[in-house]
Amino acid sequence: MLKKLPVLLLLLITVTGFSQQQDTTSVSWYLSPAFTLLNGDHHVSQSVSLSTGVRMKSLQIGLGAAIDYYKIRSLPLYLDLKYKWRGKPAPFLFAQGGYNVAWALEHQHSTEKSSTGTTVYNNGSYFNAGAGAYVFRDGKEAVSVSLGYSVKKLTELYQVTSWAGGVWYYNNAKMDYTLRRISLTLAYEF
Amino acid sequence: MCNAFVSPVVNGRNNAYMKKTCIVYSLLAMTIAVLSFSCTKDKVTESYTFYRPIYQVADAVKANIKTDAPRPIKLTGKLAIRGTYLYLSELNEGVHIIDFSNPRAPINIGFVAIPGCVDLAVRDHYLYADCYTALAVVDIANPRATKLTKFINSVFPDRYSGLASDASKILVSWQRVDTAVSYRYDTKFDKTLNGIVLEDVTFFNASASYGGKSSSGSNSTGGSMARFALNGDRLYTVGWTDMNVMNVADAASPSLIKKITVGRLIETIFPYKNNLFLGSQAGIYIYSLNDKDNPAFLSQLLHVQAFDPVIADDNYAYVTLRGAAALGGSWLELVDISNLTKPVLVKQYTNIMTDARGLSKDGNVLLVCDGAAGLKVMDAADPANMKVINTVTGIKAIDVIALYGLALVMTEDGILFMDYNNPLDIKQLSGITWTKN
Numbered sequence: 001m002l003k004k005l006p007v008l009l010l011l012l013i014t015v016t017g018f019s020q021q022q023d024t025t026s027v028s029w030y031l032s033p034a035f036t037l038l039n040g041d042h043h044v045s046q047s048v049s050l051s052t053g054v055r056m057k058s059l060q061i062g063l064g065a066a067i068d069y070y071k072i073r074s075l076p077l078y079l080d081l082k083y084k085w086r087g088k089p090a091p092f093l094f095a096q097g098g099y100n101v102a103w104a105l106e107h108q109h110s111t112e113k114s115s116t117g118t119t120v121y122n123n124g125s126y127f128n129a130g131a132g133a134y135v136f137r138d139g140k141e142a143v144s145v146s147l148g149y150s151v152k153k154l155t156e157l158y159q160v161t162s163w164a165g166g167v168w169y170y171n172n173a174k175m176d177y178t179l180r181r182i183s184l185t186l187a188y189e190f
Numbered sequence: 191m192c193n194a195f196v197s198p199v200v201n202g203r204n205n206a207y208m209k210k211t212c213i214v215y216s217l218l219a220m221t222i223a224v225l226s227f228s229c230t231k232d233k234v235t236e237s238y239t240f241y242r243p244i245y246q247v248a249d250a251v252k253a254n255i256k257t258d259a260p261r262p263i264k265l266t267g268k269l270a271i272r273g274t275y276l277y278l279s280e281l282n283e284g285v286h287i288i289d290f291s292n293p294r295a296p297i298n299i300g301f302v303a304i305p306g307c308v309d310l311a312v313r314d315h316y317l318y319a320d321c322y323t324a325l326a327v328v329d330i331a332n333p334r335a336t337k338l339t340k341f342i343n344s345v346f347p348d349r350y351s352g353l354a355s356d357a358s359k360i361l362v363s364w365q366r367v368d369t370a371v372s373y374r375y376d377t378k379f380d381k382t383l384n385g386i387v388l389e390d391v392t393f394f395n396a397s398a399s400y401g402g403k404s405s406s407g408s409n410s411t412g413g414s415m416a417r418f419a420l421n422g423d424r425l426y427t428v429g430w431t432d433m434n435v436m437n438v439a440d441a442a443s444p445s446l447i448k449k450i451t452v453g454r455l456i457e458t459i460f461p462y463k464n465n466l467f468l469g470s471q472a473g474i475y476i477y478s479l480n481d482k483d484n485p486a487f488l489s490q491l492l493h494v495q496a497f498d499p500v501i502a503d504d505n506y507a508y509v510t511l512r513g514a515a516a517l518g519g520s521w522l523e524l525v526d527i528s529n530l531t532k533p534v535l536v537k538q539y540t541n542i543m544t545d546a547r548g549l550s551k552d553g554n555v556l557l558v559c560d561g562a563a564g565l566k567v568m569d570a571a572d573p574a575n576m577k578v579i580n581t582v583t584g585i586k587a588i589d590v591i592a593l594y595g596l597a598l599v600m601t602e603d604g605i606l607f608m609d610y611n612n613p614l615d616i617k618q619l620s621g622i623t624w625t626k627n
Contacts, residue, residue, distance in 0.1 A: 039230070040230045040232060041230050041231050041232040041374065041375060043232075071232065071375065149229070160238060160239065162239070162240065162241055169239070169241065169366075171238070171239040173236070173237060173238035173239065174236070174237050174238075175234050175235070175236045175237075176234065176235040176236075176237070177232070177233070177234055177375065178232065178233045178234075178235075179232045179375070180229060180230045180231065180232060180233075181230050182230060
């Protein structure tokens with residue numbers, strides 16, 4: 001919890017640092033491709049994403065999908081929420097949460113641990129939240145920059161064969177990954 | 191971004207104030223963001239199982255190496271036959287002694303506890319069995335009252351590595367441990383720190399089998415898949431890449447003569463006349479025993495990697511192979527060994543075996559265990575044109591010993607005693623069933 005405190009403070013400060021005027025546009029659809037730089041544990045990577053949904057006044061709700069290349073490639077599928085303020089540049093808070101579908105590359109399997117020479121990935125969860133601002137707006141088109149904290153989880157399963165006491169034992173083993181990174185996102189919205 | 195709907199003068203002062211506030215907050219936010227980088231450590235939690243060795247003081251173990259009441263048979267290892275007694279190892283537990291003087295009514299008469307026992311051989315009235323890395327010599331003159339006469343340490347160092355071989359302790363059992371360990375994703379983790387023994391797992395791939403005629407003279411029957419072989423007054427045992435030569439002229443007191451390096455992936459040893467046939471996953475290695483203390487390499491015949499017990503007669507070696515994806519996964523090979531320095535593959539009998547294992551030959555009858563497909567009986571009068579003439583089905587045949595018309599067939603469930611005097615009409619005389627775990 002203590003480790004999450006700076007992030008919460010970041011969100012709180014961002015909210016209080018800007019004016020409280022809200023966006024009052026009517027309901028409309030949006031589509032938003034984005035590119036994200038992911039800075040994590042001794043590793044920098046990227047992801048590309050696409051989200052779509054509806055805008056309702058200050059709130060934006062949609063669904064998104066991404067290809068996340070950070071350490072173990074995966075496909076996050078998530079619910080995309082955004083709360084934005086009016087202004088120029090307009091600040092916003094965002095939160096994404098959902099499913100992290102494993103799509104690991106061959107060399108990302110820990111085959112050296114497996115007695116069968118293969119491992120299988122199980123899906124996990126995905127979370128990303130932070131704050132940002134629209135740096136360009138023209139009607140419904142906009143470009144935004146945001147900073148967030150992202151966590152994705154995966155599980156890798158493999159089998160270990162042990163010979164103990166002259167008997168073969170076949171046991172299942174697993175590795176639960178929790179991958180944490182700071183995300184810097186450039187998004188285009190229309 | 192910081193609008194207010196008041197007079198221009200007041201609005202201007204408010205805007206300046208708001209801008210300063212925003213700058214302060216932004217700088218503060220960026221600082222906190224930078225500090226948040228410390229929350230980007232990736233973590234892995236690895237959940238796995240390992241087996242921890244349990245030791246007992248050597249003197250206590252040795253004191254227990256004697257015949258106790260018979261036990262149910264649970265997990266078989268190797269066979270040795272001497273006279274009308276069958277010595278059957280229970281993997282890593284000890285040796286069952288079975289009296290089959292009446293094949294129709296074999297009797298399990300006792301059990302000798304020998305931790306780590308897998309292989310065994312009998313000379314005169316002495317049983318040689320491995321006790322993990324040591325060789326135990328047991329006086330079996332009276333099978334119902336056996337006793338340990340000698341214990342030789344460090345004979346089979348292949349049995350496990352990564353574990354301190356302390357002669358004052360003997361490994362007696364294994365404890366299963368389920369554990370989970372968390373660490374940073376980008377660090378290496380060495381499981382051996384938790385006590386996993388890096389045992390040479392392929393050392394015991396060869397299942398128990400003996401195939402061949404009954405013992406001549408004072409030695410037990412040699413077979414197709416054993417790792418111990420007696421030839422005259424010498425005991426030869428094979429490890430993964432080496433062979434021990436032991437002097438057993440004094441059966442009560444064997445002594446190690448030498449250890450030599452032989453081939454690789456060695457699984458079995460079969461003595462025939464004055465030669466040794468070593469079966470390995472890579473092929474067959476043939477050694478001469480003209481100098482019994484210095485086995486001399488004669489030749490080799492390599493094949494695809496597969497498990498392969500081998501037996502031989504005067505002119506041919508018979509090899510069953512299994513585990514290779516090629517050629518249907520299991521087959522029988524006939525090798526011409528009339529010139530031992532140049533073995534020649536004569537024929538491969540493919541598509542007649544599904545899971546070929548131990549085999550044994552008696553005259554013109556070749557008995558081949560074919561796993562769940564049963565016991566295959568082949569007419570070997572013309573080895574180059576053998577045919578399956580009978581199949582005993584309904585059993586998962588693993589090993590067989592042919593003894594002048596009596597076949598001892600080790601199956602998944604027990605040992606069967608079969609009369610094969612008429613190969614076309616094999617009769618089961620009796621059987622001993624294992625206890626299911």
